[in-house]
Amino acid sequence: MKLPIAHHPKFDSLTPRENDLLEQTLTTVSKFVNKSGKISTVKYSTRDAHAKSYSYLKGRFIPSKDENLKEFFPENEYNALVRLSHANLKISKSDRQLPLFGFALKIDDDSSTIANYPLVNFPLFMTKSVSVFLKVFMAINRFFAGSIVTKPFQAFKILISGVPMAFETMNWSFVSAIRNWIKSFKYFILARSYYSVGAYRLGNKIIKIKAIPLQFDPEFSTGISVLEDVKSYISKNDLKYKILYQIAYEEKYQPISNLTKDWRKTDFLDFGIIECKEVLEETNLELEQLSFNPFDSKKELQPVGKIQQIRKKVYERSIETCNHSNEKI
Template structure:
């Protein structure tokens, strides 16, 4: 294999217009979170994305014994403890009707002292529909305003959705959208999960994929997603392979073009995620609702790479700061 491309901070740099749009977006994120309890009709402030928690669980990450030599320095133990949050990507929590099959599998990896090594918010769709930072920020801002102001903000939102359409028309995007539609009723733990954007592994740049082992896609067809998931995890062990791809050239493995798949970079298995049956946490407990899975809180050599990824840093920070402030106040009142 050729030598991997080394991480360079230029992959992450925003221009002045993008920075200004980000500041506007941060304001709407704070406004959304402040009003999120009434938006979702719950008694706590929710996240600005993946608001609905289906379940949270303890797990382990077991490292492959024959890991390639170049990867061994990053995994100095055979096993790491995990906290895993299963979620839905929608901004608004709804408890009636069927949820869209837009699922999250967020993984928090702990060191031997219980400190944070890395956060990886993974999703069940491998691509991102927007490459332009400006387009994404304008869209996300319009979405937040729509939830806050409703119909008075509908027209600006429609304009931004129309601008996004061209980036939805890649062959990879169309193929995966058709595949997702065909799997829309499948069990949440039968999906593969992806990092979408790239991450550092030291000086290397990688993407991550999780592939569940032997999970029946037909489980829980007549149940709500959260109920089916919790029932499964109470009664069964869960295991999934953890795979990575390495960036060798930007033509085949682009950092800032997220609506196409990486080509000509074989998947490397680096370990397995395991959840023992009965390892569920109380997903609605206040301390778990305060958990942050911000990938920029990871150790520096595990952090995200790319311009769209960089946006998540400030977005996560403002969201979690606002959410924790409100929820601690609410928790104090109820204690």
Template sequence: MASKIKYNPDFDSLTSKELKLLEKACETIRKFVSKSDKINQVNYKTRDAHVTAYSTLKGTFVTNENFEEHSIFPKQELDCLIRISNAHMKLVSQKRTIPAYGFSVKISDKADTIANFPLVNFPLFPINNVSRFLKIFIAINRFFAGNILQKFWNLMKLTKNFFLVSPSFFHPSFMAEVFKLLINQNNFILSFDYHSIGVYRLGNHLVKLKLVPKNVPTKIDENRIDISIKNYLKNNDYELELMVQYCYDLENQPVNQLNKMWKNSEFVSIGTIKITELIDKNNQWVENLSFNPFENIEELRPVGRIQKLRDEAYKISFTTRKNNGL
């Protein structure tokens, strides 16, 4: 059997230029979040992304006894919370829309966070170049937070940088997954698989994560997403299998090429999430929570250069919201 690749901090290293751009990005996050109540016409500061909550689910996460690295988790059964959201930076309608969905999973032992896994219903990320991604991210934040002239200027920057990274969108893996999403775009939100996109540590090894629902219909008549979730959970159990895909070979399972599907590595189940309760999507306690994956225990933290950007981004967003009364 092939040996699993072990974690190395070099996977996360950023250049001095990238770190400077990250500082700029964090400043644009601070400005966006500071203005987010006005941008979204609400009486509180919102997140910098995944602003719209559809539902919050509460339940348990139970590790599989035969999972070889189950000792990473402090107990076999842990608390679990899932915030279901739309990826957009602005509030959107509860009606069906472009299916850019998020499942932010928090696994905890009472008040102690064991893992935050921000998952999405698309397995790839189109941009591998850290600097280009940061420039796009900066321009997006400035576009939404700026005045008319700033919007125009940053739209020009966005267009330029998207053009420069456009070849990444045409990787065969990425195009194939886009095609699948288009075919399934009207599927029920609880029926999608949810993915980590980037890599995480599992002990000293490297994995991608996938959350797979069990026996959920793909089609639901209800057009409002929040109501469709509520109606389904009223009459059905909802269970999901948390699976991992190990990295054995950096050519077939690259850590920092996020627009390429991993090959020659099967997903294995590490545990099951069982949902027991539906929490009000507007619950302020949930909205005040942080889902920063760098708050995970060390053995479950993110890996990779794009992933590394998340730490400061989550922190500045959360701190700005907290300092402004969330």
């Protein structure tokens, strides 16, 4: 019987060059967030990714009876909060954007956060290279935060920096994921599956998770907005998502650092159920300041991998700058 891959700090370790690029990137994150209120159609500073919130859903998480979960989720149920968002850095009034959605899940008891899982509706990442990602991300931040004069140059840098990604995504996993994404292009936001993309700890094990709607209408729409679609749907239906997880046993088939490929030859196991019956008041500053940072989770449930470590620093700098800027409002 194969043993699960054990968590080890080596999965998270950045090289000196990667750390240097990360520090440069964090400077651009601060500049973008400080200017985000002027860039977007809101009067407050926003996150540096998934800036646009569609709605917040309140519900509960019912963990499965899986032996692997009992240590971390011993109770029968927990509070759950879901933030539905769009991946764009810039907030616009229009909902006519590419369907790149976020489903950030917060699981807590009455005293503290147990786990945050930011999920998205595309299962893979466009690069396994920390350096490539940071160069592209820096260029994007500079494009949005810079003046009109510098935008053509930054647009060119985004294009040049992103060239390696085109080659990295030439694999069957990525092509298959693109095909599935296109098939569900016009689906209602709550009719989609959502994925962790990166890996997470489950104690000493390493896992990936995904959320699948148990019942849904792909064509559900009010014709007004995503928010109104969500409110209308939940007023008439109980929203339930089944959470599944995979365990890493062999890096050849379950690559922890290469996020351009899916995990094969490892079963999906039952993690639990998310039930949501309430849409919270329309997006306000208090809700926007909530953290869905997965590194706020219990240590034994936190993310694993180099790209995840970058996300940690970006999350922290983004929220820190955002909250500081919004204190002045």
